[in-house]
Amino acid sequence: MHQERRTTVRDAFVRFSDVHDGQLRLYEHQLDLVEADGDPLVLDAPTGSGKTLAALKRVIKRKTPAIFVYPTNTLVKNQVESMIDLLTKMNKTVNLIERDSSGSFTFSDDKDAIDLIHLTGESLETLAGGGSKGSAIDTILTHSKESNRMRILLTNPDMIYLAFAGFYWRHGRIMEQIDSFRVIVLDEFHLYSGPTLARLVYLLNDLRGNPMFPSFETIFLSATHGDTLELLQSSYPNLCIVRTIPLDAPENETKMIRHQTECTLRIRNRIMYGNEDVDEAAQAILELYNEDSSNNDNKIKVLGVFSSVIFAVKVASRVRTILENEGRLSPSIVKEIHGLVPNSERVNIEHMENGILIGTSAVEVGIDFNVPYLVMESHDIASFLQRFGRGGRHKPCKSVLYIPRTLADNLAAKSSWSFADFSSTVHEALAELPSYAEFVCSHEARDVLLAMALSASRNPFSRSKGKYQFDYDTAVEYFQILIESNSQLQMGTTKLTDNIGSMDKDDILCDMERWVITTLAENGFIRGTMNSVLSKIPVSGTNGNSVYAEIDIFDIFKVTGYLETASSHWKSIPPRLKRRYQKDSPLFVIENFERGYHPTVKVANDACHRYMVGVYTKPEITLTCGNLIMDEVLSKLLEKRNLAFYWYGLNPGTDFRIPRFPSESRTGGLVIGDWAFVAKYLVAKKKKENERL
Known part of the structure; x- marks a missing residue:
């Protein structure tokens, strides 16, 4: 219980x-x-x-x-x-x-x-x-x-x-x-x-x-x-x-921006993921859905917001199953908004009527919800305040909050809170996920700036060669311009210009010609897409039985499927994705969300990834997850288009946002994608701290 x-x-x-x-x-x-x-x-x-x-x-x-x-x-x-x-x-x-x-x-x-x-x-x-x-x-x-x-x-x-x-x-x-x-x-x-x-x-x-x-x-x-x-x-x-600090009581010339929210506090010290959590979250949603609200003009009656995409999918499926068994399911009741549902297939909230919407961080910002009931989980300050802010905007709200014990204890100490004091308590009890802003001014960020300068110096696309060509002389000059325009950047007393390294043209060119920089220039974007995988996804409640979208490679371990080439699906793939992938690109077809894998990594003793960021290649790096087909899938998805860095200090408590594979036989793990540079920075930072002790 x-x-x-x-x-x-x-x-x-x-x-x-x-x-x-x-x-x-x-x-x-x-x-x-x-x-x-x-x-x-x-x-x-x-x-x-x-x-x-x-x-x-x-x-x-x-x-x-x-x-x-x-x-x-x-x-x-x-x-x-x-x-x-x-x-x-x-x-x-x-x-x-x-x-x-x-x-x-x-x-x-x-x-x-x-x-x-x-x-x-x-x-x-x-x-x-x-x-x-x-x-x-x-x-x-x-x-x-x-x-x-x-x-x-x-x-x-x-x-x-x-x-x-x-x-x-x-x-x-x-x-x-x-x-x-x-x-x-x-x-x-x-x-x-x-x-x-x-x-x-x-x-x-x-x-x-x-x-x-x-x-x-x-x-x-x-x-x-x-x-x-x-x-x-x-x-x-x-x-x-x-x-601005919100007021607790109305005064002359004031406007209410939040309505009273009743909160049921349930303790969860970890992210929800198992079948028991799925059943409980689904029951919480349905209990609120079955309540009589003060009016029936809600587009969304119950909003559920969770941290894991796969967990949200399972909760939505469980809610549908229960409603179907009770003879109450209609196509318009349960909808989903998360990373597995492309924007083109997402529900228009205006078309919903007293429905249930289940999602992830995709519903945290921007959408002006008018919901009387909210079910959410959160373990950090930013996501908590964003998710909690989805309810109570236009009418009173009842909520079920799955939160760590420390916050639950602190909130339960008082029967009611002003919104300002409530927000302060959240800040005191929950962790603030670091943005790693200090990385912006670090030496390890040099490679990110090199790749940006190289990207901005590409020549027109060559159809005969099937790729872009880069103008390295222009890239070197542009790197110097980038450093000049960012010369004011500093974190405390740490300045970017003090850490960026040599500004000599020959040194810049030598660094820029490395395979790591070319790979990052070709595959890196602002919002980080190196670990995205082209997939065919079965999604309930869409116009068809499945949709084509990009998902994070780590979500592949939470599902079952198989690998094909994009060419066999090319006519159905949206044009925006065709710009990012070729016909010979691997495409992962998801069959169901009920089974997952637990991948581990083995890095050769002489692999450069043990000391610096390198391009992911076999046999220097080998991924295994207990399934030979999936092992091959992972290698094809990552090889020669992704980056890797072996972090000895990585452990289960390390920031979950950092994409990594645990080691097969020793401590640490392999960080992949452009986060590899951040991991390298954190290792260098730790080393300097130890040297000062």
């Missing part, structure tokens, strides 16, 4: 300012951001407090073209809809640039209209209309600039990086157009970590240009704390932070 206790989080309020804009009235913290001096700016405010409106009001008041960057495509899409609504309420004319029925772009002649440009991999497929994607981007950005109207580009970091790295035709012209914007707004900045954070920061500073006279104003909309905040404070002397 699960151990549980209860507490309540009370309503939360924020103060209005005296400023109105059309139908909207700004909160005090929104006005503070609009009028703030400093660059960059950080707005630290709770979920539902209008961070987007604050940034939007600032850029419109100053008439500065802006790029809004979001971590996921789903969030970009949601924010396009939200921004149209906000601008309309501000009495602005909005022109969303799309292709009309004739195939032409929907450019407007209204000089007062605000152009919105929705640019992700998926939206670009439609905008390109079967033609050149680079040409489509160039045409849209060029025309919107020449019209001299206010324009806002909503995108993800990879789209900017792909243009920066020369993946699009006319990428030079595209980067010129991107440089014509004057503000860059980064939402949910705290979600980036390790090599992803490093690339994003380097790219951001490259766009800003001269650190003394930056070309871009930068705004972070995020609860940025810990080492990420230290990096920003150390690197940008003019940083300005705008914070």
Whole structure:
């Protein structure tokens, strides 16, 4: 029987300012951001407090073209809809640039209209209309600039990086157009970590240009704390932070931003994964689903948010089975949003009616849920506050929280909490996952910068050779430019320029010609995709029986399937994935989610991976998981397109986000992908600490 206790989080309020804009009235913290001096700016405010409106009001008041960057495509899409609504309420004319029925772009002649440009991999497929994607981007950005109207580009970091790295035709012209914007707004900045954070920061500073006279104003909309905040404070002397603390009781001129939430506290000191956990989570969801809510106008009646994709899939399957056995299952009741469901197949929440939505971190940000019931697990500060913030936004909420004992004990000590004190208690009891911001200023980050410079110096795609060619002389020069534009970066007293190593052209060229750098330049992106696997996935509740998507290679160990080549599925694979894979690429076909493997790694004694980051090759590295077919699958997925580093100090307690295989016969394990550079940095850091003792 699960151990549980209860507490309540009370309503939360924020103060209005005296400023109105059309139908909207700004909160005090929104006005503070609009009028703030400093660059960059950080707005630290709770979920539902209008961070987007604050940034939007600032850029419109100053008439500065802006790029809004979001971590996921789903969030970009949601924010396009939200921004149209906000601008309309501000009495602005909005022109969303799309292709009309004739195939032409929907450019407007209204000089007062605000152009919105929705640019992700998926939206670009439609905008390109079967033609050149680079040409489509160039045409849209060029025309919107020449019209001299206010324009806002909503995108993800990879789209900017792909243009920066020369993946699009006319990428030079595209980067010129991107440089014509004057503000860059980064939402949910705290979600980036390790090599992803490093690339994003380097790219951001490259766009800003001269650190003394930056070309871009930068705004972070995020609860940025810990080492990420230290990096920003150390690197940008003019940083300005705008914070708001919600009020516990209504006053004159206040607005409720959170409704009371009743919390059932259940102890889980580890991530949920077993069949017993599946059964309990499914029962918790159904118990809340069976309750009578105050009204029946909910799109989603119960939201379940869990840490593991495979666990979420199993919970959804279990809920469906129970409802089916009771004769209550209909196709619209149980839906899923997680990494195994491509955006094109994800449910439109507006089409749900009193449904059950089960997901992972994919539902943590951006979607404005209106749910009366919430079931969630969390073991760190950021994910807890994001997931908890999905409930109680528009009406009172009842929740079941699977959390570590320390937090459960602390919360159970009081029968009710103000939201501010509740948030403080969460910060005290849970760990804050490190972003490894110090890696940004380390010597080990040199290889990441080398690969970025090489990527940005690629020549046009050679059809005869089937790959890109690099201009190494240009890459060397660009590496020096990257270092100059990032010269202000420091973490505490540790400066990037002190650790980056030789800036001699011959030394840079020698380093850049290494296979490791070429592999990273060809396969690395902002959000880290070296460990992604092209897969055919059986997903319930989609338009077909299965979908094609990328999944993390580590999820393969949690399922059963077999390997084919992409060529046999080529007609069905979405165009956006065809850009990333070839017809001879391996494709993993998932059969079911009921069986998993436990892979281990063996590294040859003379393999360079024991001392430095190397390219994954056999027989230097051998993976085994007790199944010969799966062993071959893993090798084909990783060999010669991935990186590896053997970390002797790695153990089960090491940050779960670091992708690794445990050793077959000794301590430690193999870290793969661009996280290998972070692992190498952590080893070097530990060695220096030991030398000082």
